[in-house]
Each structure stands twice: as structure tokens, then as C-alpha cells.
Amino acid sequence: MTIADPRIQKRSQPKETVIFAAGQLQGQRDLQEDRFLNFSDECFVIADGVGGMPHGEVAATIACETAIWGYKHIRQRRCYWLNKKQFMHRIFRSTNLAVWQKHRETGFGDGLASTLLVLIVGAETLWIGSAGDSNAFFFRNGMVQKLTHEDVDAVGNLTKALGLKRLGLMPQFIREDFFVHDVILLATDGVSDYVTTNDLMMIMSSAGSTAETVKSAVDSLIQIAEENGSKxxxxxxxxxxxxxxxQSVLSSDSMI
Incomplete structure (x- = not known):
């Protein structure tokens, strides 16, 4: 039996839309171990392979792809779709297992891990799940609010990431209203650690209402992070x- 997708609605001319743009720089690292994926302008995922561990790019790719897979398939079960916290936990559980199981394959026994940041956009609401040190920021009426916190200890070491253990990963969960003119920023630590609140206010207020202006804002933000010393x-x-x-835009230097 085929279960109807709860996201399918009657077709009508939308009064509101979601506009997004994403961008990346490799910095001075040997590899690009960040990954970004979007599904249907309603689920956005950023993953960052854990530094100091091998196979970071593989871990981040698995994390992004599995999280999007989880979003598309787990939502078919009504009990999860109606309870976004359980839904988000299930996405993280499935994704964590996928990264952890990669350890068992030949060539990956020395371990791999990734952070994960997931945003689900609803009609007037957004939901965020996070494990690691990537961050989400919320902009409304000229003010910026940091929605997530870094899962790190006193010396900056990660205390939570996907793939470190088979079970027990509990992501942060955030729910927030999401109205017209509101802006959300998702960023890995290579960006968020190198921009100030004033930088964020300037960039997010300049996002405008077109794909071109949003993309320009993203490019400017990454440039500021690099100029402020991010390697x-x-x-x-x-x-x-x-x-x-x-029209939604994914910048040409974004990894999919």
C-alpha cells in the first residue's frame, strides 16, 4: 500500500516562498570536508567531517545523504510527521548509524565522524536538529539570535558528533516561528567562529528578496570569514x- 506524502498539498499560486543560497570555500585545508544538501527547499543539511579523524569527507557525505534520505522516507509515517522532535531524533539516529557502520568496511577501521545540522522548513515554523559545532542563526526585525550551541568541552573538543558511538546520540532540537522576511543562517565553524554579531546583522539584513541578493549575501559572509582569518x-x-x-539558488561552488 502506498502512503500519501503528507507534504503534498493542493496546487495553488504561492503567496510566500523560500529563497536560499549556499556557498563554500576550502580555505587552507588539503580537502573540502564540508558538505551541503537541500531537498525541495524544505530540508537543508550541513555536515562537517570531524578534524583530527580520517575520512572526514566520506563521513560528511554519508551524513548529508542519509539525513536527506531520512527526511524523505521517515516522514511517510504519520506519527513522526506530526511529532517533529521525534522525527528529527529519528533522522539523526538513522544518520548516526550509517556513519558508524562505515567503520566496519575495509579501509575505514581507523574511524570517521561528522557534525550534522538539519533544518526543516514548514508553513510558518522551522525545526532544527544539531550535533557538533556548526551553528544556526535567526534574523528578524534587525536582530540576530543564535539558535544552537556548540557541543564542545572547555578546551574546544567536540563532545558530540555522528559516528563516534552506535547508540545514544541525542541532538539539540529547536523550534521557531518562521515568518515573511525572517532569515536563517546555517554555517560550519569555519564561518561562524570568524564573524561577529555585527557582521551577521549586516549580512542577514542585506539578503533582500531575490535569489541574486541572497547569494550575494552568502558570498560576502564567507569573504568576511576568510578576511578575519579562517583557514x-x-x-x-x-x-x-x-x-x-x-527562484532558489545553490551557488556553483557548493558541494552536493
């Missing part, structure tokens, strides 16, 4: 709810 992989994604029909 790490840098990935950022800006998502804005606009009152006009727009």
Missing part, C-alpha cells in the same frame, strides 16, 4: 522566507 573549510547557507515567488 578552515567554510560553508554557509542563507534561507529567507519572502512574500513573492522567487
Amino acid at each position: 578552515d573549510n567554510m560553508t554557509a547557507c542563507l534561507i529567507k522566507r519572502a512574500s513573492v515567488v522567487g
Whole structure:
């Protein structure tokens, strides 16, 4: 029996839309170990392979692809779709297992791990899940709010990431209203650690209401992070709810 997708609605001209743009720089790292994926402008995922461990790019790729797979398939079960916290936990559980199981394959026994940041966008609500040190920021009426916190200890070591253990991973979970003109920023630590609150306010307020202006804002943010000394992989994604029909854009240097 085929279960109807709960996201399918009657077709009508939308009064609101989600506009996004994403970008990356490799910085001075040997490899680009950040990954970004988007599904249907309603689920956005950023993963960052854990530094100091091998196979970071593999871990981040598995994390992104599995999280999107989980979003598309787990939502078919009504009990999860109606309870977004359980839904998000299930996405993280499935993704964590996928990364952890990679250890068992030949050539990966020395371990691999990744951070994960997942954003689900609803009609007037957003939900975020996070494990690691990537961050989500929320902009409304000229003010920036940091929605997530880094899962790190006093000396900056990660205390939570996907693939470190088979069971027991509990992501942060955040719910927030998401109205017209609101903006969300998802960023890996290579960006968020090198920009100030004033930088974020300037960039997020300049996002505008077109794909071109949102992309320009993302590019400017990454440039600021680099100018402020970031040598790490840098990935950022800006998502804005606009009152006009727009076109979503994924910048050409973003990894999919």
C-alpha cells in the first residue's frame, strides 16, 4: 500500500516562498570536508567531517545523504510527521548509524565522524536538529539570535558528533516561528567562529528578496570569514522566507 506524502498539498499560486543560497570555500585545508544538501527547499543539511579523524569527507557525505534520505522516507509515517522532535531524533539516529557502520568496511577501521545540522522548513515554523559545532542563526526585525550551541568541552573538543558511538546520540532540537522576511543562517565553524554579531546583522539584513541578493549575501559572509582569518573549510547557507515567488539558488561552488 502506498502512503500519501503528507507534504503534498493542493496546487495553488504561492503567496510566500523560500529563497536560499549556499556557498563554500576550502580555505587552507588539503580537502573540502564540508558538505551541503537541500531537498525541495524544505530540508537543508550541513555536515562537517570531524578534524583530527580520517575520512572526514566520506563521513560528511554519508551524513548529508542519509539525513536527506531520512527526511524523505521517515516522514511517510504519520506519527513522526506530526511529532517533529521525534522525527528529527529519528533522522539523526538513522544518520548516526550509517556513519558508524562505515567503520566496519575495509579501509575505514581507523574511524570517521561528522557534525550534522538539519533544518526543516514548514508553513510558518522551522525545526532544527544539531550535533557538533556548526551553528544556526535567526534574523528578524534587525536582530540576530543564535539558535544552537556548540557541543564542545572547555578546551574546544567536540563532545558530540555522528559516528563516534552506535547508540545514544541525542541532538539539540529547536523550534521557531518562521515568518515573511525572517532569515536563517546555517554555517560550519569555519564561518561562524570568524564573524561577529555585527557582521551577521549586516549580512542577514542585506539578503533582500531575490535569489541574486541572497547569494550575494552568502558570498560576502564567507569573504568576511576568510578576511578575519579562517583557514578552515567554510560553508554557509542563507534561507529567507519572502512574500513573492522567487527562484532558489545553490551557488556553483557548493558541494552536493
